[in-house]
Amino acid sequence: MKKKSVLSTLGFILFTIVVLVLIFSAVLVTILNTYKPTVKAYVDDKFIGYFSSEQQFDDVYNSLVTEKKSTSSNVKVYLENEPTFETCYIKDSLLTKQNVYTNLRAEIKTEYTFYDVNVDGENKMRFDTQDDAQKYADNLKNEVAKLNVEVKEEKVAEQAEVTTIERADSILKDIVDRNKPVETPKATVQTTNNYVNTTTTTTNQRASQELANIAAAQGGVWPTVERRINCHYMGYAGHTGTDIGGAVGTPIYAYKSGVVIFAGWGSGYGLHVKIDHGNGIVTYYAHCSQLFVTAGQQVSQGEQIAKIGMTGYTTGPHLHFEIRVNGVPINAYPYIAGK
Numbered sequence: 001m002k003k004k005s006v007l008s009t010l011g012f013i014l015f016t017i018v019v020l021v022l023i024f025s026a027v028l029v030t031i032l033n034t035y036k037p038t039v040k041a042y043v044d045d046k047f048i049g050y051f052s053s054e055q056q057f058d059d060v061y062n063s064l065v066t067e068k069k070s071t072s073s074n075v076k077v078y079l080e081n082e083p084t085f086e087t088c089y090i091k092d093s094l095l096t097k098q099n100v101y102t103n104l105r106a107e108i109k110t111e112y113t114f115y116d117v118n119v120d121g122e123n124k125m126r127f128d129t130q131d132d133a134q135k136y137a138d139n140l141k142n143e144v145a146k147l148n149v150e151v152k153e154e155k156v157a158e159q160a161e162v163t164t165i166e167r168a169d170s171i172l173k174d175i176v177d178r179n180k181p182v183e184t185p186k187a188t189v190q191t192t193n194n195y196v197n198t199t200t201t202t203t204n205q206r207a208s209q210e211l212a213n214i215a216a217a218q219g220g221v222w223p224t225v226e227r228r229i230n231c232h233y234m235g236y237a238g239h240t241g242t243d244i245g246g247a248v249g250t251p252i253y254a255y256k257s258g259v260v261i262f263a264g265w266g267s268g269y270g271l272h273v274k275i276d277h278g279n280g281i282v283t284y285y286a287h288c289s290q291l292f293v294t295a296g297q298q299v300s301q302g303e304q305i306a307k308i309g310m311t312g313y314t315t316g317p318h319l320h321f322e323i324r325v326n327g328v329p330i331n332a333y334p335y336i337a338g339k
């Protein structure tokens, strides 16, 4: 009886142990199923989220890199600093309730590379590839040699709009058109005066030569205060005037007395004045900043008619002074030299 009782007590203890172990295991399994070991990820001290492993963080990061790279071929995608990880246990359900993509996307940095075509310091076109930019720069340089065209690499943090080929073509055409030499009528000099004895069409230069002694064009004054010549007549193909350098605001004087036949804006010339001196002689004063005369007005030789500026097509302030004889521009310099 006593022996039996001891046995039954032992049996009870064993049973209890087995039950306790079973309960403990069940609790442990439940806990392990509910709370997962995870890594807490941080970028620049900003909490991004919980990841099952560092590998999973990398997978998310790589998919975001692919996402950004699909927007441009020239983008560098990176994190400012390496991410840091902390091990911890969290409730399983938390893993699915977070916005790791959104959080990490906000920390990812991008750097886009573009190639800009700058013309005389002004940005005109933007391309994804250096080849495209160089092609347009070369075309511009070939068309208008005087232009300062450069391709510059630009790195910007945000995606920016690039110039389409159609748009780039039209910009190029526009720049070339604006810099086209002033159309000079084919020097058809009529025998309407005593100085030219030809009815045939001559070259511009020959006409200039023949007209060089026209008395009517002589006797004027130096048309401004400054005396530095920036660019002579035909200093480049199609340059029909004599450029005299001077600061914006420098006075411009009427070469000779006459009647103002134009005072206003014109493409290329910008603000400009034309004075008719009679006998087919007309003078032009271009790129002004301010005009003091109006069409129809009589002006005296040496009278201030405008101020030097940089309106119209010009890379800097200067007076573009031109003398035309029966509509044909001649080299004005010999007429003003020594004045």
Ligand SMILES: [Zn+2]
Pocket: 231, 239, 241, 242, 243, 319, 320, 321
């Ligand atoms: Zn000029």
